[in-house]
Amino acid sequence: MRANRKYDSEFKREAVKLVVEENRSIREVESSLGITHGVLKGWVQKHRDQQDPAVVAQRSTEAELKQLRKEVEKLRRERDILKKAVAIFSTDPDRYSDS
The missing domain is CATH 1.10.10 (Arc Repressor Mutant, subunit A)
Structure with a gap:
């Protein structure tokens, strides 16, 4: 063997x-x-x-939690980018306009 x-x-x-x-x-x-x-x-x-239904439910919950954590992280990154953009555009509003 x-x-x-x-x-x-x-x-x-x-x-x-x-x-x-x-x-x-x-x-x-x-x-x-x-x-x-x-x-x-x-x-x-x-x-x-x-x-075992309890084990199946736990795996499902763990998978959902993992997916939600990933989504939260993505949303945090997007928020941080938007904060930086607001800070940049609010320092000199005429700098980025076509006027």
């Missing part, structure tokens, strides 16, 4: 199904399928997290 073996999503799904739906132990499934020790535990946890 080689290290860093890649498993396709169907294989992972079926391995998790053996643990979750057929109540087989993680070690037993890893051994029978030749999966590196400890890998299946992560797949099972990920599956359970995806099924």
Whole structure:
């Protein structure tokens, strides 16, 4: 068995199904399928997290918060640019007019 073996999503799904739906132990499934020790535990946890409404809601909230923080930062930069523009144009109003 080689290290860093890649498993396709169907294989992972079926391995998790053996643990979750057929109540087989993680070690037993890893051994029978030749999966590196400890890998299946992560797949099972990920599956359970995806099924848990609280975890799904938390991820959604975190994604929204990240997006809002990014938007706030953009708005702050735009505000700062506008403040500088007002300061420039208010120092000598005739300087920038066509008159």
